[in-house]
Amino acid sequence: MACSKATGSKRQTLKLTALLAIVSTLAGCAVNPGQPLSEVQAEIAAINPTPLQQIDTEQQQQQADQRIQQLLKTPLTLDNAVAIAVLNNRAVQGELLTLGISAAQLQQASQLPNPSISLTRKVSDGHYTTELEFGFNLLSLLTLPKVRQLEINQFEQVKLQVAQRIAGIIADTHHAYWNAVAAQELLHYTEQVYATTAAGAELAKRMLQAGNFSKLEFLREQSLLTEVTLNLVKARQSAYSSQQALQRQLGLWQDSEQLILPDRLPEIPTQLTDWSYVVQGGLEQRLDVKLAKLKLEHIAQGAGLTRATRFINAFEVEVGANMQDRSERSYKAVLELPLFDWGSYRLKKAEYQYQQAFNHAFAIGVSARSELRQSYFNYQSRYELAQHYKNAMLPIQQQIAEENQLRYNGMFISVFELIADARNQINAVTGYVNANRDFWLARSQLDFAMMGVPVTAANTSETPLINTNTAAGH
16 A cells, blocks of 8 residues: 555655746756847947947946046047947937847747646535645647747847937937038138128228228128128027037036037048948848848747737646545646637738738838939939039139239239138138038948938038129229
8 A cells, every 4th residue: 555655745746846847848948138238339330439338227327437537638529429329329328228128128038938827615514625726827838939030030129229219319429520510610711701791891882981992892892791691590509509419419418518520521531432432231230121020020930920820819737636535636628729819810910911021121121222222323423513612613713713813913903802711712611621520421321321221311500601703894
């Protein structure tokens, strides 16, 4: 008898061991999210030389503030502007926290489904029985590896989405930087135009008073001064607005955090980036193309899970025991019968979703190729315009200024013609600054188009050129 009990106990132990082994096999190892911050940084390393940093503690915030203040002490470069934006723009920190949320969801999805325990007490004619039931959702357990793979794919999508949105913030920082530097440079030239025009208007006033100048000629100089004054007000407003836009991108809001911008834009490079370099990585390196492919794969995996569970939506197993009679056991399986819903509509929905994702991915590929070509053509055109200003218009204006200076020294032209020529020369420089700014904006748009980052149209304002024809010929 004792031998029989020992044998039964041994069999129960073996059954329990086998059950635990099956559960362990299905559950697998816990999913390690890895280093998502480093992976996102690797995706945007070409446009972000400063490593991403999630600020969680007060000490980290103080270190970031010290670094920002150090960068603000010198004239701001584009790389330093990006470094400040990455450290100080709260939108970037919000995106980094998105990674943590998604990683937690991934680890949550990798956990075993919680079992259920129910306690039942029955009373009949003064007698009572107590039953303890232990159950779990077997379908959830069987599909756990598939669900985990879906969550891993979803986590990969989130990392690409975060990289794309952070790259978009950096793109806006690029545009705000070029606009701010150009607006300040244009303001300086507009102030020179105003000073020159004001001097001419004052001279015309004195000559009118002396009787050496007609009233019509005097009014022409005053009209020109009025136009230049309006342009100066517009230039000051543009410089202030563009600087405020840059400060917003950098996350600067305190009065003590003042920007020191360089005096002028950098010179355009001596040669263009070759088209072969732009297409070297192909469309595979664009974040939007990668994301579209991942979404397509995710939907395909989801369709496979739907197909596998087409007929069975619920499958639970319960084991019960009588607390008064330990030899009494009960086993129960709950299976949903597909009498009315055979899963055909769910399967059809999954197929439509896959076809929808496929067409969406194809459309992204077509748009990506077109965007690259358009961005490169715009970059090439802006380069040619800036080169024309630099190599043709500016040298010609300089030669005209030198010739007019010689003619003025020989008393062949009046001082008003010399002043008008000076204004013309400054207008040529202003046009070059506009063209130079547009080139750097186009270069930034090309860089981000290569990464598959949506780029909005640059918000630029042209400084009007001054018509000096009416002031010449006195």
